[in-house]
Amino acid sequence: MKDEIRDNYTEAGTLASAILKKGRGMVTVGASLLDVVEGIEQMVVDEGAGLAFPLNVSFNEAAAHDTAYAGDERVFAAGDLIKIDLGVHLDGYIADTATTVNLGDHADLVSASEQALAEAIRAVRPGVTTGELGGIIQQTIEAKGFKPIANLTGHGLGQFQIHTQPSIPNIRLIGGTPLVEGMVIAIEPFATTGSGRVNDEQRIEILQQIGNHPVRMPAARRVLEDISDRNGMPFARRWITDQKRDLALNALIRAGVCYGYPVLHDQPGSMVSQHEHTLIVTEEGSFVTTA
Structure with a gap:
């Protein structure tokens, strides 16, 4: 090293x-x-x-x-x-x-x-x-x-x-x-x-970008811009201030661009x-x- x-x-x-x-x-x-x-x-x-x-x-x-x-x-x-x-x-x-x-x-x-x-x-x-x-x-x-x-x-x-x-x-x-x-x-x-x-709870507060393919939703593109400095490291839902944050994050998860980490209990x-x-x-x- x-x-x-x-x-x-x-x-x-x-x-x-x-x-x-x-x-x-x-x-x-x-x-x-x-x-x-x-x-x-x-x-x-x-x-x-x-x-x-x-x-x-x-x-x-x-x-x-x-x-x-x-x-x-x-x-x-x-x-x-x-x-x-x-x-x-x-x-x-x-x-x-x-x-x-x-x-x-x-x-x-x-x-x-x-x-x-x-x-x-x-x-x-x-x-x-x-x-x-x-x-x-x-x-x-x-x-x-x-x-x-x-x-x-x-x-x-x-x-x-x-x-x-x-x-x-x-x-x-x-x-x-x-x-x-x-x-x-x-x-x-x-x-x-x-x-x-x-086991997984339904609630997801921590996410991570895992893909780079294009997305159509403007709010989703804005989220990707907001997290570009993360270099693929996880981020918090609360760090995203876009008014359509939850819709955008759900779209990114569905598209396989982001992964959501459920609370584990x-x-x-x-x-x-x-x-x-x-x-x-x-x-x-x-x-x-x-x-």
């Missing part, structure tokens, strides 16, 4: 870590979700960095892909378990990190995903397979009395790419991809009191915790950019 690239990954990770620590302090009972999301995203911009994806803030049984929407009136309440997932990039080199804020009596569940992440990081070195990492994550979470979420994974990172190979499972798998020196990966265990699998009444770090695999182990 070139020094310049490593420096960008490292600086992005340092920024992401500092901003996440500040941001988690904003998640208090009675605080506005929209204010917190916009405040944390603005911190990234103020530091001269870019958002690799809209800030994910997921409540309770929701695990991923939720964020504030325009006019969102949700507030944090006593008893909530809040996941914050932040992506920061410098010149497209991404730091992806997440933590869980406990506003209730969920300390053991929070600890389960946090310890699973720590144990997996300790095991990272060239030659270790992603299946072995999944086994470590599963064993750690189950030892705490909870379930890992089987259909969510960690992932590789590339320039302007938030999900590349290899996938890093949260359950034990035979085989898997061997890690090699220079790989950039995000490990993100999820622990749940529920079923251990997430375990069964109602369950609770999900998440922790995540970005790592560079080194000759003897790993360097955690977001520590």
